[in-house]
Amino acid sequence: MIKSLVVWTEExxxxxxxxxxxYDERAAEEExxxxxxxxxxx
Numbered sequence: 269m270i271k272s273l274v275v276w277t278e279e280x281x282x283x284x285x286x287x288x289x290x291y292d293e294r295a296a297e298e299e300x301x302x303x304x305x306x307x308x309x310x
Contacts, residue, residue, distance in 0.1 A: 277284065
C-alpha cells in the first residue's frame with residue numbers, strides 16, 4: 269500500500285506542484301483581500 273502511494277506521488281509530482289502553486293496563489297489573494305481596507309460606501 270505505502271509503495272503504491274509513493275509510486276503514484278512520484279509519477280504525479282508535476283501535477284501536485286502545479287496544484288499546490290495554484291492553491292497557494294488563491295490563498296494569498298484571499299488573505300490580501302481580507303487585510304485590505306474595506307471600501308467606504310458613498
